[in-house]
Structures are given as structure tokens and as C-alpha cells.
Amino acid sequence: MTKKTRRLVTIHDVAKASGVSVSTISRVLNQKSDVAEETQQRVLEVIQQLGYSSNLAARSMRSSRTYMIGLIVPDVEYAYSLEVLKGVNHAIATSDYDLLIYTTGSFQKQDTAVHEQQYVSRLNGTVTDGVIVVTPSARSFSSTAPIVSIDPHVIVENYPTVYVDHYQGAVEAVRYLVELGHRRIAYITGRSGMQNSERYRAYCDVLAEAGIPYDPDLVHEGDYSIDCGTVGARVLLALPDRPTAIFAANDQTAIGVSEAVEQLGVRIPDDLSLIGFDNIPEARFYQLTSVDHPLMQMGMMAVELLIKAIEGQTIEETITKIPTRLVVRKSCQALAENVKSL
Amino acid sequence: MTKKTRRLVTIHDVAKASGVSVSTISRVLNQKSDVAEETQQRVLEVIQQLGYSSNLAARSMRSSRTYMIGLIVPDVEYAYSLEVLKGVNHAIATSDYDLLIYTTGSFQKQDTAVHEQQYVSRLNGTVTDGVIVVTPSARSFSSTAPIVSIDPHVIVENYPTVYVDHYQGAVEAVRYLVELGHRRIAYITGRSGMQNSERYRAYCDVLAEAGIPYDPDLVHEGDYSIDCGTVGARVLLALPDRPTAIFAANDQTAIGVSEAVEQLGVRIPDDLSLIGFDNIPEARFYQLTSVDHPLMQMGMMAVELLIKAIEGQTIEETITKIPTRLVVRKSCQALAENVKSL
DNA sequence: TTGAAAGCGCTAACAG
DNA sequence: CTGTTAGCGCTTTCAA
Numbered sequence: 241m242t243k244k245t246r247r248l249v250t251i252h253d254v255a256k257a258s259g260v261s262v263s264t265i266s267r268v269l270n271q272k273s274d275v276a277e278e279t280q281q282r283v284l285e286v287i288q289q290l291g292y293s294s295n296l297a298a299r300s301m302r303s304s305r306t307y308m309i310g311l312i313v314p315d316v317e318y319a320y321s322l323e324v325l326k327g328v329n330h331a332i333a334t335s336d337y338d339l340l341i342y343t344t345g346s347f348q349k350q351d352t353a354v355h356e357q358q359y360v361s362r363l364n365g366t367v368t369d370g371v372i373v374v375t376p377s378a379r380s381f382s383s384t385a386p387i388v389s390i391d392p393h394v395i396v397e398n399y400p401t402v403y404v405d406h407y408q409g410a411v412e413a414v415r416y417l418v419e420l421g422h423r424r425i426a427y428i429t430g431r432s433g434m435q436n437s438e439r440y441r442a443y444c445d446v447l448a449e450a451g452i453p454y455d456p457d458l459v460h461e462g463d464y465s466i467d468c469g470t471v472g473a474r475v476l477l478a479l480p481d482r483p484t485a486i487f488a489a490n491d492q493t494a495i496g497v498s499e500a501v502e503q504l505g506v507r508i509p510d511d512l513s514l515i516g517f518d519n520i521p522e523a524r525f526y527q528l529t530s531v532d533h534p535l536m537q538m539g540m541m542a543v544e545l546l547i548k549a550i551e552g553q554t555i556e557e558t559i560t561k562i563p564t565r566l567v568v569r570k571s572c573q574a575l576a577e578n579v580k581s582l
Numbered sequence: 583m584t585k586k587t588r589r590l591v592t593i594h595d596v597a598k599a600s601g602v603s604v605s606t607i608s609r610v611l612n613q614k615s616d617v618a619e620e621t622q623q624r625v626l627e628v629i630q631q632l633g634y635s636s637n638l639a640a641r642s643m644r645s646s647r648t649y650m651i652g653l654i655v656p657d658v659e660y661a662y663s664l665e666v667l668k669g670v671n672h673a674i675a676t677s678d679y680d681l682l683i684y685t686t687g688s689f690q691k692q693d694t695a696v697h698e699q700q701y702v703s704r705l706n707g708t709v710t711d712g713v714i715v716v717t718p719s720a721r722s723f724s725s726t727a728p729i730v731s732i733d734p735h736v737i738v739e740n741y742p743t744v745y746v747d748h749y750q751g752a753v754e755a756v757r758y759l760v761e762l763g764h765r766r767i768a769y770i771t772g773r774s775g776m777q778n779s780e781r782y783r784a785y786c787d788v789l790a791e792a793g794i795p796y797d798p799d800l801v802h803e804g805d806y807s808i809d810c811g812t813v814g815a816r817v818l819l820a821l822p823d824r825p826t827a828i829f830a831a832n833d834q835t836a837i838g839v840s841e842a843v844e845q846l847g848v849r850i851p852d853d854l855s856l857i858g859f860d861n862i863p864e865a866r867f868y869q870l871t872s873v874d875h876p877l878m879q880m881g882m883m884a885v886e887l888l889i890k891a892i893e894g895q896t897i898e899e900t901i902t903k904i905p906t907r908l909v910v911r912k913s914c915q916a917l918a919e920n921v922k923s924l
Numbered sequence: 925t926t927g928a929a930a931g932c933g934c935t936a937a938c939a940g
Numbered sequence: 941c942t943g944t945t946a947g948c949g950c951t952t953t954c955a956a
Contacts, residue, residue, distance in 0.1 A: 248703050248726055250933055261943045266935055276941060291724060293700035297708040298933035300639040301948045316683070317671035322664050329659035333687035341658070341683035345675035358635035361590050366639040366948085367709075382633060384590055592949055603927045608951055618925060640949035643932045708932085 249292045258286040269294055270303075300366040309546060310368035311341045312359045314375065319491055320535065324374055324390060327539020335547060340368055353378035360387065370550045372542045377433065386549035388542045393433030400545050402538045406435050410442030413515045414487055418450045420513055422485040426458040428472040428497070430489035439517065443487065458483055462493050469496020477504055485513040591634045600628040611636055612645075642708040651888060652710035653683045654701045656717065661833055662877065666716055666732060669881020677889060682710055695720035702729065712892045714884045719775065728891035730884045735775030742887050744880045748777050748859075752784030755857045756829055760792045762855055764827040768800040770814040770839070772831035781859065785829065800825055804835050811838020819846055827855040
């Protein structure tokens with residue numbers, strides 16, 4: 241285990257080297273106006289020369305403003321998070337703020353509501369001027385600095401939120417399957433929460449509207465993972481009266497379904513129609529994803545809201561809703577194609 | 583501007599509430615063994631109850647280990663960075679470490695070698711146990727904690743590095759164009775640096791090997807941006823003896839070329855062949871990108887190396903080279919198609 | 925087994 | 941315009 245033996249060059253070193261006091265250095269660093277031009281020059285030179293940079297931890301502890309925005313996100317690997325990330329990045333790039341992303345790399349690792357609060361207090365109030373939390377499960381956060389939440393699993397109580405219209409999105413998806421002529425439409429759900437119940441409601445509503453009786457056997461509980469898609473597909477396709485279409489809670493799950501289904505010799509979309517919720521079909525060549533994309537928009541909007549809050553404009557309990565655009569046909573095929581080519 | 587008026591619950595609050603001293607709380611927090619079972623229980627309860635979480639900045643300042651790995655990256659929006667990110671995330675997910683990503687959102691914002699050093703000292707040594715720097719321009723860093731660099735623009739002096747084989751990748755790309763029968767092959771370069779000169783060398787070598795005379799007019803200087811692709815394409819296509827193929831330094835630039843070219847009524851790939859370097863063709867539906875992808879592998883490998891370094895295994899001057907796989911045909915068409923559909 | 929006290933590097937009064 | 945000083949919240953000796 242490496243010891244942090246010697247500390248890096250500190251403000252004291254700079255002070256010594258330039259023959260002034262630490263507070264003067266600090267003033268130069270923070271661009272205070274009350275420093276002699278000459279002194280400033282000299283200090284700047286020394287800083288340059290020594291390769292000094294103020295230490296984030298120390299600075300954060302003392303000053304109220306860090307010009308850092310925090311993003312707390314379960315992972316930075318899968319489509320959903322990355323798309324949001326792109327939006328956030330886009331907005332950050334043209335702002336005065338830098339971005340600090342905190343992730344455990346996996347929502348399995350320890351992402352419960354309790355830990356979310358911990359992450360928030362870890363960053364907010366000191367290290368960052370404000371924090372964006374992606375898909376939080378916690379209902380509320382205590383924090384001194386502003387918070388914006390993106391697409392929460394629960395209804396958030398005391399913070400502005402940007403979210404996808406899960407009801408509408410699910411309606412579009414299921415309705416598409418109905419219009420394709422399907423009567424046996426299965427649903428692999430997400431983890432329980434607001435997102436999920438909205439989609440579930442949509443599923444039921446569309447079935448009802450189409451006069452299709454609700455069959456509890458066709459609803460398989462999932463958790464947004466690839467695995468639950470695999471398992472779900474196996475269970476559903478083993479049913480005596482097997483479904484002809486599956487609506488999956490998100491793309492991860494849909495991927496799982498595709499994998500399982502292929503092994504069973506069931507072909508998509510010939511034998512089985514498949515739709516995932518968080519479709520990102522435009523992303524085929526994904527650096528081209530346009531800023532119109534709902535997930536990117538959520539990210540951009542969250543940054544905008546947060547900066548407003550940080551800079552003092554009182555945020556009313558703003559709730560910003562972004563409609564999903566599901567381009568079902570495309571995504572359905574893209575998925576199938578892709579899985580085959582794996 | 584919001585003032586950080588009231589501070590969050592601190593270790594002192596916990597101490598007061600549980601009737602012990604702060605040092606005891608700290609001991610519990612850090613799982614020291616010399617705390618009475620009973621005391622520990624009580625403290626844990628209070629912590630839970632108060633929703634306390636140790637402040638990152640403060641903790642970092644005092645302790646040598648934070649179990650945080652830092653990633654310094656120019657942006658988290660474009661294909662290249664995201665692909666590396668996915669690799670890093672993948673490795674982090676199964677490790678004991680959390681990930682802290684620091685970005686300004688744009689390499690335009692202030693990404694010079696000087697600033698890179700600043701970012702490193704901001705994080706490393708206090709906030710993080712080690713840092714991965716993506717595509718650094720700085721030749722060396724001073725830091726107390728370990729550093730690993732990914733795909734640097736220059737030859738890195740004192741740190742382990744993971745990088746793509748730019749020479750080989752460029753050879754494949756240009757050779758592909760030659761095999762297509764092209765004789766007038768233009769090259770829009772990246773910013774000057776190691777990556778670029780390697781590719782340039784490959785470009786020249788392949789031309790020589792094919793007996794094609796080198797024409798300086800066909801080499802247009804770029805900077806990895808979309809814009810330089812647009813400009814470059816216009817200039818190149820205005821040439822009396824215009825090129826029939828363009829090799830772009832990266833995908834961003836290639837996108838720029840596609841855009842400009844379309845406006846000129848030149849069609850890809852019929853009238854003009856186009857290849858970008860950092861092709862990520864498998865990423866059509868990008869959550870499916872496999873861990874075999876060179877860019878992801880770089881990310882994963884960097885984490886591995888860094889953790890080794892942090893945990894004391896002395897790292898020799900390891901240089902890990904990952905060959906590029908360019909699937910030129912696919913990517914070329916995908917690009918063109920996609921740009922048209924914008 | 926615990927507490928008191930000394931800082932980590934920095935900023936922000938307050939004096940000069 | 942500049943220096944002195946008092947902490948921010950935490951960990952870590954050193955005593956008790």
C-alpha cells in the first residue's frame with residue numbers, strides 16, 4: 241500500500257518562493273481585486289513555475305463556491321446513463337462549471353436510498369456547488385447545496401426533477417404491439433417504484449382499451465437487468481399459451497430477452513415481437529446522437545436548473561417532464577439484428 | 583448566489599448525540615478494532631438516525647486512503663471518451679473502489695498540458711488514491727499518488743501507459759483505401775503530437791509502398807474537431823485535382839467531412855471514400871459494445887494497472903499496447919448513412 | 925477503551 | 941495592499 245509520503249506543492253511553498261504570505265496567494269488564486277499588479281505577476285509566475293494547483297479537498301472545505309457540479313450516477317457504462325451523461329456534458333461544456341461525476345460503477349454495488357443520501361453529503365456542501373442525482377430511489381435528500389434529480393424511481397419531495405413520461409412512453413410501446421395484431425403481450429417489469437408503476441398502468445390501460453383480458457401470468461417481475469430478461473423470456477415462453485410479444489422495462493432487459501430467445505430457436509421479429517422501453521434507436525452510430533434526444537435533453541435541462549439554483553434564482557418546485565419518443569419499429573429490429581451479430 | 587448557510591450534520595453532531603468524543607466516532611467510521619462493542623453499536627445507530635456521512639473533502643485531507651479512483655477526461659460526450667469510460671466503469675464495478683470523474687466538458691475549455699497537471703494535483707494526493715488521465719498532452723506529472731495514462735498525445739515519461747497502436751491502425755485504414763483503387767488519398771490530421779505523427783508516418787509509408795507520390799496539398803491540418811473536417815473537406819474538394827478518398831484523424835473529423843461533402847453534392851461512398859480513425863463500428867447499438875473493443879479494453883486495463891500501483895505492487899515502466907481493429911468498410915457506410923439521416 | 929489536541933491546505937475575517 | 945489568525949471536518953498521535 242502506497243503511502244502518501246510527501247505532499248505536493250502547497251500554497252505555503254508558493255508563498256515562501258514568492259516572498260509573500262499565503263493569504264496573498266489565496267487572493268491571487270481567487271482573483272480578488274485587491275492585489276498589487278506587480279505582486280500578482282510575480283505570484284502567477286511562481287505558481288506556473290512550481291506547477292502548483294490548489295488542492296480540491298482543502299479549497300472545498302473553506303470556500304462556499306467551487307464551480308463544480310456533481311453528478312451522482314449508478315454507472316457510466318450502459319446506454320441510459322451514457323445518454324444522460326452526454327446531455328450533462330453538453331450543458332457543462334458551455335458553462336463556467338466543471339463536472340465531477342461520482343459512481344460506484346454498478347447499481348448493484350450499494351445503491352440503496354440510504355447510500356444515495358451518503359453520496360450526496362459526501363459531495364454536496366463542500367466539494368460541489370450543487371448535485372444532480374440520476375434515477376434516485378431516495379424520496380428526499382438533506383443537503384445544504386441545491387439538488388436536481390433526473391428520472392427518479394420515486395416521487396421526489398423537495399427537489400426539482402426532470403423526468404421521462406413513463407406512462408406515455410409505455411402506452412406508445414404497448415399500443416404498437418397491439419396494432420401489430422398481438423393479443424398475448426407479456427410485460428417484464430422493472431424494479432418497483434414510480435417509473436415502473438406508471439408503465440404498468442399504461443400496460444393495463446392499453447390492454448383494456450383494446451379489449452384484451454389481463455393475464456397475470458404474462459407479467460414477469462424484473463429489475464432492469466439483462467439477467468431478468470433472460471429468465472423472464474424463458475419463463476414466459478414455457479407458458480402453455482405463450483406470448484407473441486414482449487414489452488421489456490428497458491433495453492437491458494430487452495437484450496436479455498433477445499439472448500434467451502435466440503437459444504430457444506425463437507426468432508425476432510418473426511416469431512416474437514420485442515420492445516424495450518429506453519430505446520435509443522438513433523444511437524446506431526452514437527456520437528451522432530442529436531441533442532434532441534430525450535435522454536440528452538434531461539441531462540441538459542438538469543444542469544440548467546441546477547445552475548439557476550446555485551446562482552440564487554429561487555427554484556420553485558419545478559417539475560420538467562420530457563415526453564419519450566419511442567421509435568419502436570427501428571429499435572426492435574436493430575436489437576434483433578445486433579444480438580444475432582454478437 | 584446561494585450561501586452555504588448551515589452545514590450538514592458533522593462528526594461533532596454525532597459525537598454530541600452519542601455522548602462520546604469525535605475521535606471515537608472516527609474510529610467507528612474507519613472500522614478500527616479498538617472500540618467497545620457497545621459504544622460502536624450506539625454510535626452506528628446515531629449515525630444511521632442522523633443520516634450522517636463523512637465529508638469527502640475533509641476526510642480526504644487527513645487520511646491516506648479514500649478508495650476513490652480519479653479519471654481525468656476531456657469530455658464525457660463523444661464516442662471516444664464514452665468508450666473508454668465504459669471500460670473504466672466495467673473494471674471499477676467489480677473493484678473495491680469508487681470512481682470520480684473530472685471533466686471540463688470540452689477539451690477546448692482549457693485543456694493544455696499545464697491544466698492537466700492542475701487537474702491531477704487537484705485530485706490526486708488527497709481526494710483520490712490514484713488517477714487515470716485520458717489522452718494527456720503533458721509529458722510528465724508530479725503527483726504523490728500513482729498515475730496511469732491512456733492513449734497520450736505525447737510519449738509519457740514517468741508513468742505507465744495504455745495506448746492504441748496508431749501506426750498499425752492508420753496503416754490498415756490507408757491500405758484499405760489503396761486496395762479500393764484510390765490514388766488520390768487525402769489526410770486530415772489531428773493535433774500535432776505522438777498519435778498524429780504515428781498516423782502520419784503510416785500514411786506516408788503506405789503511399790510509398792503503393793508507389794503513390796506524396797502530395798502535400800492532400801494533407802490538411804486538423805485538430806480532431808468536427809469543424810476541421812468540414813473545412814478540410816471544402817478545401818480538399820476545391821483542389822484542381824481533387825482527392826477520391828479522405829482519411830480523417832478521428833470520427834469527429836470524419837463526421838465534419840460527411841457534412842461538408844453532402845452539401846457539395848458529393849456522395850459517400852460513391853464519389854468519395856471516407857475513413858475515420860477511431861472507428862467504433864460495433865457500437866451501432868451501443869450498449870451492446872463488447873468488452874473486446876480496444877477502447878474499452880484500454881479503460882479496463884488502466885484501472886487494473888492503477889489499482890496494482892495503489893496497492894503497492896511496484897509498477898515497472900509498463901507500456902501496454904492495444905492494437906486497433908478498424909472495420910473500415912462498415913464504419914464508412916454507417917457514417918455516411920447516418921449523416922444523411924440527420 | 926477513550927479523549928484532547930494537533931494539524932491536513934486552504935479561505936476569510938480582521939488588523940495593520 | 942498585505943500579513944496574522946482562526947477555523948472548515950476530519951484523522952491520528954499521545955496520554956489518560
